[in-house]
Amino acid sequence: MNYDVVVVGGGPAGAIAAKYAALNGASTLLIEEHASIGSPVQCTGLISTAALNECETGEGNFVLNKMKGAFVYAPNGEELVVRGKDVKAYVIDRKIFDRELVERSLDEGVDILLKTRFIGMEKGKISVISDGERKEIHASVVIGADGIQSSVGRAAGLGRCEKFISGIQFEAPYAAKDPEFVEIFTGNDIAPGFFAWAVPFNGLARIGLARNPGANPPLYYLRNLLKHPVVASRYRGSRTEWVLGGIPLGPPKKTATDSVMLVGDAAGQVKPTSGGGVYMGAVCAKIAGEVAAKASQKEAVLGEYEKRWRSAVGRELSIGMRIHKSLGKLSDENLNEFISFLNKPKISEIITDYGDMDHPSVLLQKLIQSGDKKQLIKLLGVAIKTIF
Numbered sequence: 001m002n003y004d005v006v007v008v009g010g011g012p013a014g015a016i017a018a019k020y021a022a023l024n025g026a027s028t029l030l031i032e033e034h035a036s037i038g039s040p041v042q043c044t045g046l047i048s049t050a051a052l053n054e055c056e057t058g059e060g061n062f063v064l065n066k067m068k069g070a071f072v073y074a075p076n077g078e079e080l081v082v083r084g085k086d087v088k089a090y091v092i093d094r095k096i097f098d099r100e101l102v103e104r105s106l107d108e109g110v111d112i113l114l115k116t117r118f119i120g121m122e123k124g125k126i127s128v129i130s131d132g133e134r135k136e137i138h139a140s141v142v143i144g145a146d147g148i149q150s151s152v153g154r155a156a157g158l159g160r161c162e163k164f165i166s167g168i169q170f171e172a173p174y175a176a177k178d179p180e181f182v183e184i185f186t187g188n189d190i191a192p193g194f195f196a197w198a199v200p201f202n203g204l205a206r207i208g209l210a211r212n213p214g215a216n217p218p219l220y221y222l223r224n225l226l227k228h229p230v231v232a233s234r235y236r237g238s239r240t241e242w243v244l245g246g247i248p249l250g251p252p253k254k255t256a257t258d259s260v261m262l263v264g265d266a267a268g269q270v271k272p273t274s275g276g277g278v279y280m281g282a283v284c285a286k287i288a289g290e291v292a293a294k295a296s297q298k299e300a301v302l303g304e305y306e307k308r309w310r311s312a313v314g315r316e317l318s319i320g321m322r323i324h325k326s327l328g329k330l331s332d333e334n335l336n337e338f339i340s341f342l343n344k345p346k347i348s349e350i351i352t353d354y355g356d357m358d359h360p361s362v363l364l365q366k367l368i369q370s371g372d373k374k375q376l377i378k379l380l381g382v383a384i385k386t387i388f
């Protein structure tokens with residue numbers, strides 16, 4: 001087998017990178033270690049309208065619900081209502097969504113091999129175990145879209161992401177206060193360093209949390225979350241599906257060599273404020289596919305990928321990381337103070353006008369300009385002061 005571009009990993013980033021490599025004229029192979037695309041799911045499936053646009057699928061049958069806002073709960077129970085003017089995000093079925101993305105890449109001429117695991121590489125070829133047999137595939141460029149553990153990244157000697165947080169989630173019947181609103185729970189007893197959520201759809205919700213490394217196991221916090229008065233009043237028991245997974249934050253210093261590129265979770269292209277990776281993965285995968293195709297024809301070098309993706313989302317990632325670190329250090333008392341600060345009519349208006357789950361830096365800049373800069377700096381720390 002001989003291809004211009006081989007993409008390892010059939011998640012969203014891999015499917016989009018493969019599609020863009022093929023669209024730019026490269027013979028492209030997508031390999032996936034599992035027997036079916038999109039399984040097992042490691043996601044809450046909440047993606048912004050901008051993410052869906054970026055993925056170029058339109059509103060398919062994977063859309064389970066449309067969300068207009070969020071209820072954010074402080075540790076002391078104060079409720080902050082964040083109301084968007086229109087639909088801000090979709091709840092999706094990742095199995096159907098991932099499959100749709102792969103099918104679109106096949107429409108552009110990409111070949112696919114399922115049950116095919118990348119195990120190593122030398123310049124110009126990769127080794128795989130395909131249907132139990134060891135095989136070699138020749139490739140000018142390899143795109144590692146193989147997720148958080150990225151074997152391609154390790155084999156290419158590319159570094160690791162800055163931080164890994166772990167999440168736990170289950171799906172269950174849930175009597176949401178408003179089915180068009182996501183519920184966010186904060187507090188060091190529930191999700192130290194991050195947050196917990198209930199994302200409703202069709203009378204169910206995905207209930208879960210992610211927490212900083214080094215804290216107690218995720219299940220410990222999940223038990224606390226289920227005792228939260230709001231969750232306890234809406235969750236009626238029983239569970240239909242479990243998800244356990246890690247989220248990489250902070251990209252490695254280098255994401256490309258002269259023949260390998262990393263994209264998506266493999267490259268830490270994940271929003272540090274929300275843990276969402278579909279949007280940034282899609283933005284970067286398009287660049288990766290295009291540059292890979294050009295590089296395979298000697299019309300570009302892979303360093304161009306590194307420059308272009310960092311210029312597209314690098315600043316948002318680094319501001320997001322600072323916000324993540326600042327919020328992660330807040331005590332419950334500070335979190336109460338922060339949510340009460342946001343819960344003022346003037347600030348609520350700013351949140352409605354400028355809140356954007358893919359670009360929290362825009363909202364932060366507006367909040368800083370709102371005249372309450374001193375209080376924000378007091379709460380979020382001096383790191384925030386140096387951003388704008």
Ligand SMILES: Cc1cc2nc3c(=O)[nH]c(=O)nc-3n(C[C@H](O)[C@H](O)[C@H](O)COP(=O)(O)OP(=O)(O)OC[C@H]3O[C@@H](n4cnc5c(N)ncnc54)[C@H](O)[C@@H]3O)c2cc1C
Pocket residue numbers: 008009010011012013014031032033034038042043044045046047116117118119145146147148151167168169208243244245246247263264265266270275276277278279281
């Ligand atoms: C609990 C939790 C909740 C989340 N919620 C959201 C959310 O609501 N919204 C959002 O945007 N993001 C969310 N995320 C993050 C999101 O799931 C990821 O960012 C996204 O799936 C990354 O896409 P990807 O294509 O880079 O990697 P993945 O989706 O992880 O795909 C990688 C693929 O590579 C394959 N693979 C791995 N190794 C090999 C190998 N050696 N050979 C062949 N194939 C291989 C895997 O089987 C997999 O199919 C969540 C994550 C977690 C853990």
